[in-house]
Amino acid sequence: MNKKAGIIVGILIAVIIAGVGFFKLKDNKKEEPKFAEMKITHELGEATLSKKPEKIVAFDYGTVDSLDKMGIEIAGLPKSNLPASLSKFKDDKYLDAGTLFEPNFEKIHELKPDVIFISGRQSKVYEELNKIAPTIYLNIEDGKYMESFKSNLEKLGKIFVKEDFVKSELKKIDESISSINKKASEGGKKALLTLVNNGALSVYGKDSRFSLIHKELGFPLADESIDTATHGQKVSFEYIVEKNPDYMFVVDRGAVVVGGEKSMSKVMENDLIKTTSAYKNSKIIPLNAEYWYISPGGLGSTNEMIKEVEAAFK
Secondary structure, eight states: HHHHHHHHHHEEEEEHHHHHHHHHHHHHHHSOOOOOEEEEEEEEEEEEEEEEEOOOOOOOOHHHHHHHHHHHSSSSETTTTTGGGGGGGSSTTSSBBSSSBBBOOHHHHHHHSSEEEEEEGGGGGGGHHHHHHHHEOOOOTTHHHHHHHHHHHHHHHHHOOHHHHHHHHHEEEEEEEHHHHHHHHHHHHOOEEEEEEEEEOOOOTSSSSTTIIIIIIIOOOOTTOOOTTTTOOOHHHHHHHOOOEEEEEEGGGGGGGTOOOOHHHHHTTTTTTEEEEEETTTTTEEEHHHHISSSTOOHHHHHHHHHHHHHGGG
């Protein structure tokens, strides 16, 4: 009888353990929520995602940057003008999806992506890309850098279930911006954002693609009447002398575009530039054109852009 009782008890214990294991497994499965179909509204239309995207094509380097920081793998992107910070994507395992202005529609179609991300440079081919896969436009609007950046990042957080990560990163960025804005506003020193292009100069105001400098980071403009044209206002060396900025933030476009030529040092060593307060006080701050011109709007690039501006106070 004792032997029978022992067997029965052993069976009961095994059943209980198995039951507990079953319910634990069931509970674990419940912890993985099913992807609910979502609609993402953007400036060019609306994208419907029926499942969490796995095959991703991104034409905007800022978006590639943000997805990389989130730990989201992409399948394809344009490789012709990759910034150094994204050099890992030169690897053959990533599809070369064309150029920033001319997607390779055939290759993208063969890949069968779940989603395609684009920005302003691809806006004209949105409809064609949207026929291949749901295409989402994530652009940085002139004069609204941080507003656009936050909106884009929140969309990505929602799509890839990274809301908490995005919230945490944005909080840190806001704190950095607030600190710099306080110093710039209280200092009252005036600044010019100057783009150098093969020796020619253009300046940009607070409603430009480089609005981060003046609107969010708080540097007063050395010239309040700068034209808001997309490609800036062309100026002469005499203009720079006349406005006499305390700070000059300089982006060398020629250093990062195909066929361009680096000319920042040649321009900044100009005899007229040497008469400005910015030059005399060593406040000509070179900005990395790969961040500011090629891949703005990314989580990594935005952090680096803020750090570069902060260096003006050192």
